[in-house]
Amino acid sequence: MKAKDILKTMKPYKPGKGIEEVKKEFGLERIVKLASNENPNGFSPKVKEELPKLISKLEIYPDGYAAAIRKKVAEFISVDEEQLIFGNGSDEVVQIICRTFLEPGSNTIMATPTFPQYRHNALIEGAEVREVPLVEGHHDLEEMLSQIDSETRVLWICTPNNPTGVHINETTLKSVLDRVPDHVLVVLDEAYFEYVEADDFFDSLSVIDQYSNLMVLRTFSKAYGLAGLRIGYGVAQNNLIQLLEPAREPFNTSTVAQAAAILALDDQDFIEKSFEENINNKKALMEFCEEQGLTYFDSQANFLLIHLPMSGDEMFEYLLSKGFIVRSGEALGLPNSIRLTVGKKEDMQRIQEEMKIKLNSGAR
């Protein structure tokens, strides 16, 4: 059998250690996962309450057009229903974009480090991947623009960026959009949109009608807390959505995910509460970093990229032994750092105590 050559150079996605695995390894009762930017408050209690009633007829295929959630999202973000495409997580929308636009001979431009699925899917399609290093956690947008040529198909911009949390302001992004040539699709990944506090954050949806080559990605996996159900979406002009539709699997979002997303959108109190708590707990974490002399990137998301006077792996291993799963910077391409999801207040106080012990232990 012969697989695509490129796949031999690629590794399957390696998920972080599982909770049960860590419990067993260290004989711990309780594990706190702060590695994947999941919502520490779980998901809307209204979804929990109502969902069982909505699950029936599982023998029937889901609505491939996702009509009900489509109507709901269209109303919620004030776009036409035809301006949406749903995916099995926004991950799948990334995959659909790559299937639609990328092939050998074409190229695509992104930051590094950024969300790894852009690169991963682009490579599988045989495209050349042009990665432009972040500068102080920020996209180097001028350099990204300068790498565009006639074979460039997709420019990926993640704001706030995963794994740095840094956002791009309105003036800057507008100026980028005005300079990207029409043959290049600009994907704005806004997976952490609901957590953004900055006044100068770009209201991308308000300009969707002005740019035929703009696509915005949103997800129910982060603030909405539905990562386990897999549903996200893309917003663009209808012509662009029509280009993508043939590359989408017919029944790509499940009946349960569609129903839950509708209920989740109705519970904006839950989102507001998650937003407020994130702001407060993130602020406390930043204060802790300052006390400890640690620098970090300014984050508009629900995680903080913290620089350390030791390897990220060393801090990761120590915290793991104390029952906290975090993300080591080594794994993310940012050595001597960790990415910490902002969790519950009590857990953040405990992890800060543990970090303090490790930082002051002197043992290297």
Ligand SMILES: *Cc1c(COP(=O)(O)O)cnc(C)c1O
């Ligand atoms: C988590 C994340 C996603 C993917 O979320 P889905 O669960 O696939 O919807 C997309 N982009 C970024 C930047 C993320 O951090």
